[in-house]
Amino acid sequence: MSALADVIGKARAEGRAALIAYLPVGYPDVDTSIEAMVAAVEGGADVVEVGVPYSDPGMDGPVIQEAVDVAVRAGVGLREVLRAVEAVAAAGAVPVVMSYWNPIERYGVDRFADDLAAAGGAGAITPDLIPDEAAPWLAATERTGLDRVFLVAPSSTDARLAATSAASRGFVYAASTMGVTGTRATVGDAAERLVARTREVSDIAVCVGLGVSNGDQAAEVAAFADGVIVGSAYVRALLDGGGPAAVRELSADLAAGVRRAGVRA
Amino acid sequence: MTLSAHLPAPDVGSGHLDATARPEWPDAxxxxxxxxxxxxxxxxxxxxxxxxxxxxxxxxxxxxxEEFDRLQRDYTGRPSPVTEVPKFAELCGGARVLLKREDLNHTGSHKINNVLGQALLTKRIGKTRVIAETGAGQHGVATATAAALMGLSCTVYMGEEDTRRQALNVARMRLLGAEVIPVTTGSRTLKDAINEAFRDWVTNVETTNYVFGTVAGPHPFPTMVRDFQRVIGDEARAQVLQREGKLPDVVLACVGGGSNAIGIFTAFIPDDGVRLVGLEAGGDGVETGRHAATITGGDPGVLHGARSYLLQDANGQTIESHSISAGLDYPGVGPEHAFLHDRGRAEYRPITDAEAMEAFALLCRTEGIIPAIESAHALAGAMKVGQELGPDALLLVNLSGRGDKDVETASRWFGLGDRDEVDPGPGMDTDQQPTEGAVSNDEAVAGQDAGEQA
Structure with missing residues (x-):
């Protein structure tokens, strides 16, 4: 069983892709960030990636860095993240934690898995943890039944696509371009090719992240992926001062987008 | 190569890159x-x-x-000499002190050893652009140099804070044709420059190779950089054997990321009788929390692509480090040092800013050698270890770089210039005043007495 696979399967049954929203805990402060996550759900997000603030976010572009930096300086940690997980679950969406590896290792891998499961979290996305280095995390997620989402990239070999998909549970995160997070004018063909290559070696759901910022792009990606992941655009809405209301509005636009694409073949 | 003159010729014609000479770690x-x-x-x-x-x-x-050996000989100026420093040694409990003179290399430090190897590798894999991170600017200058030599385009990431503190090296890199990008994210220092370089690399990896500056980062960097730097210890071991007929009792080197230390330690690792001592930057003192002594004052964790010791808080956030030496001002350390520490093969001790600057002044006055402030930490370690062991000990210290880049920092520390017009050096705040009682222009103290004052 997998909470993420279930929600993605449910969306598929409705003939659409799932909408996955990323927001970091602690920007502009913990309470507002949780309100924003709930607003994302109200606007139509199926899954919320609850972001763990980290001092050295090597895969993130300037937008997410700017917001996360504020949370790091405020001392926001996994205790607050677990509170956000509970709030997202209560709002009716599936919460999945997004964290670089060191905060989890520092908290204690088993302790994190236990506490995340208890808070109602589906699992975690770990952008700088490859399955090759993940033995303790694989064991902890087996024990608790949590999902574990690893990343694939356009540069991944077929062998790595197969191994990474096999190690993942819930979905596999396809990084659409070679680069860091951030909004882009076009998502490009690389994402579609990567999704197709992944499907050749695995049956797991494939969700696409990096670069999607509006309903039209969401529709474009939803035509070939099981889920559309949006991060920087949500964070941008908060950085621009729009607050939870702007997040809700963006979610509605994106939710319409993933429905506009029609049924994936 | 000096090595081949004194030791049996290894299989592939060069000792330091001979596969059989590698330690049994890391794994595949x-x-x-x-x-x-x-x-x-x-x-x-x-x-x-x-x-x-x-x-x-x-x-x-x-x-x-053959190409690497030729460059090391004709371009870098290898082998670097070993210099005995008897007057400085009197301040080290009378122990005998030998310096391995990496300060005499082209570009002024050991950093050139590594970048020449990685630049050749860049050409071999057909990439045309290199990127690098730099703290004090030494690795950036070395990379810009190798790029100029080999016709590669070069971009160097440097924390905005460091570009201000090390303006001279920024100018050197630009003279060499490199683009220097000030990094304004996070703490605006070396660790953020590394983050930014990784972001560039992931975006431009088709054309670009990342020339990493130390024995940290993801595999293969710790191993590759060790292999390129181990020439220091391979030469020094043969040089000491030749002149003394025995090995040193202790080998000392400063440790930031740890490349010069791994470079001199590696050849001695099988020599059980040789103590290996790494000197970390103790800043204001490890107990104050303002330091960069990662092994002494940190815990295991993951940073910049590898598991090692790092300075982190309860949430796993990297803590900003502090050191007067920009080259040691890094909250991580290479994974092989963590391993050598846990096995007990090497020991790691902190040296405060004040201890390092005292050793800096003493070497200048007693021997006419201006060391890099990084290397002064190793010299301060030699003073301590020498006093512990006494006159029978033979110490080998890696003088990893020269101090030209540090003149401004040292001037301010010792109050030699016009205080109001001198920018604060690395690790010094704008309101920080020169050390009380430091040597100044009008009260020069000759020779060994300098230490009494500094």
Missing amino acids: TGHFGVYGGRFVPEALIAALDELTEAYEAMRVDPAFI
Whole structure:
């Protein structure tokens, strides 16, 4: 069983892709960030990636860095993240934690898995943890039944696509371009090719992240992926001062987008 | 190569890159015990695999070995000499002190050893652009130099804070044709420059190779940089044996990321009787929390692509380090040092800013050698260890770099210039005043007495 696979399967049954929203805990402060996550759900997000603030976010572009930096300086940690997980679950969406590896290792891998499961979290996305280095995390997620989402990239070999998909549970995160997070004018063909290559070696759901910022792009990606992941655009809405209301509005636009694409073949 | 003149010729014609001479670690996937490995986004794995494969082929390729040896000899000026420093040694409990003179290399430090190897590797894998991170600017200058020599385009990431503190090296890099990008994210220092360089690499990996400056980062960097730097210890071991007929009792080196230390330690690792001592930057003192002594004052964790010791808080956030030496001002350390520490093969001790600057002044006055402030930490370590061991001890200290770049910092520390017009050096706040009682222009103290004042 997998909470993420279930929600993605449910969306598929409705003939659409799932909408996955990323927001970091602690920007502009913990309470507002949780309100924003709930607003994302109200606007139509199926899954919320609850972001763990980290001092050295090597895969993130300037937008997410700017917001996360504020949370790091405020001392926001996994205790607050677990509170956000509970709030997202209560709002009716599936919460999945997004964290670089060191905060989890520092908290204690088993302790994190236990506490995340208890808070109602589906699992975690770990952008700088490859399955090759993940033995303790694989064991902890087996024990608790949590999902574990690893990343694939356009540069991944077929062998790595197969191994990474096999190690993942819930979905596999396809990084659409070679680069860091951030909004882009076009998502490009690389994402579609990567999704197709992944499907050749695995049956797991494939969700696409990096670069999607509006309903039209969401529709474009939803035509070939099981889920559309949006991060920087949500964070941008908060950085621009729009607050939870702007997040809700963006979610509605994106939710319409993933429905506009029609049924994936 | 000096080495081949004194030791039996190894199989591939050059000792320091001979596969049989490598330590038995890391394993095939870059683990030094529980340390090392690869904690990076999947997008970089293909590039790291390509680099590993190309490097393993290159390191035993006779054509590469010949080219690398030629560059080291004709361009860097290797072998670097070993200098005995008897007047400085009197301040080290009378122990005998030998310096391995990496300060005499072209570009002024050991950093050139590594970048020449990585630049040759860049050409071998057909990439045309190199990027690098730099703290004090020494690795950036070395990379810009190698790029100019080999016709590669070069971009160097440097924390905005460091570009201000090390303006001279920024100018040097630009003279050499490199683009210097000030990094304004996070703490605006070396660790953020590394983050930014990784972001560039993942975006431009098709054309770009990342020339990493120290024995940290994801596999293969810790191993590859060690292999390129081990020439320091290979030469020094042979030089000491030749002149003394025995090995040193203690080998000392400063440790930031740890490349010069691994460089001089590696040849001595099988010599059980030789103590290996790494000197970390103790800043204001480890107990104050303002330091960069990662092994002494940190815990195991993951930073910049590898598991090692790091300075972190309860949430696993990296803590900003503090040191007067920009080159040691880094909250992480190479995974092999963590491994050597846990095995007890090497010991790591902190040296405060004040202790390092005292040793800095003493070497200037007693021997006419201006060391890099980084290397002054190793000299301060020699003073302590020498006093512990007494006159029978033979100490080998890696003088990893020269102090030209540090003149401004030292001037301010010792109150030599016009205080109001001198920018604060690395690790010094704008309101920080020169040390009370420091030597100044009008009260010069000759020779060994300098230490009484400094």
